[in-house]
Amino acid sequence: MNAAVLLINVMALAGILVAFMDDREKAILSIKIAFKGFMQILPVTLIILIVIALFLGFVSPENLSGFIGQQSGLGGILLIGVAGAIMHIPAILSFPLAASLLEKGISYTAVAALITTLTMIGTVTLPLEIRQLGKKFALLRNGISFVIAIVIALIVGVAMEATLWQ
Amino acid sequence: MAISSQISNQQNLKDWISFGIVLLIAFVFLKIYPSKTGSVIEYFWQYTMEMVLILPAVMLIMGLFSVYVSNNMIEKYLGKYAGIKGMFLSFFLGSLPTGPLYVAFPIASHLLEKGARVSNVIIFLSAWACLKIPQELMEFQFLGWKFMFLRLFFTVILVIIMAKIIEYFFEITDDRL
Incomplete structure (x- = not known):
């Protein structure tokens, strides 16, 4: 766990907490949009991860x-x-x-x-x-x-x- | 937004098909060179773990931005200000919302119709493309703060220069679009 990971997760958690306090509906909508976005990006993310793994495993400097x-x-x-x-x-x-x-x-x-x-x-x-x-x-x-x-x-x-x- | 959602649905299906093809290619490669399997799988998990720790939070931040920062709000504020203030606002408002760059094209088009400065619209689009806050957190994570800071700093300077050059091209021929 490094500083960047910590910072991003704290930001996301604080953001969603503030959103819940402000307006429950908006907070839930944010999570829905986040989930939809995640599903959108998932196949490309997996492709990139496989390409990276193959690249690192096969190609020498x-x-x-x-x-x-x-x-x-x-x-x-x-x-x-x-x-x-x-x-x-x-x-x-x-x-x-x-x-x-x-x-x-x-x-x-x-x-x-x-x-x-x-x-x-x-x-x-x-x-x-x-x-x-x-x-x-x-x-x-x-x-x-x-x-x-x-x-x-x-x-x-x-x-x-x-x-x-x- | 109808165009962009249509694009993203078609795109998603294509992406899953591409994923299947890439997975198949990876299996074939590892069948031909079984000695590489260990290190390829190790690298895959290393990068996957990094993504797992960071991607849900990034998506959540993006979701929050898209709910709390509406396109109308951006148009309203950006149309209003000129000069240094307008420039600053273009950077700021461009860096807030999320989604791929083509989502910003209709906003940019509206802004130009309403008489916003060409330079500010260019700055807005460039900020949208490469100065996103959640995006920069990913850059920090994978490439370090030094690289992130340097690249952002020089990007801001050069985007301003580019915006002025493009505006000049529009001024000399005196056409709006």
């Missing part, structure tokens, strides 16, 4: 280091950014995925690129975004998001490696 490891250049970062932009998985599942990549020695830069493009860019939902917000708005938002995701990744990567933080 040596296999990967040339591809997106510490020593690979901008090409690897761009590639992983594109992968994040195309992948359509819920944002909260990008973090365990990222943690498993780090465990295999993939750089913080690559991991930051993956998370940022995964959350900000929606290739699968782009047609929907164009329909509701217009072509110009949607294309500019997704396009520039990709550029800033790469910039964010590079800065975070450098900052994480900096000895100042160790």
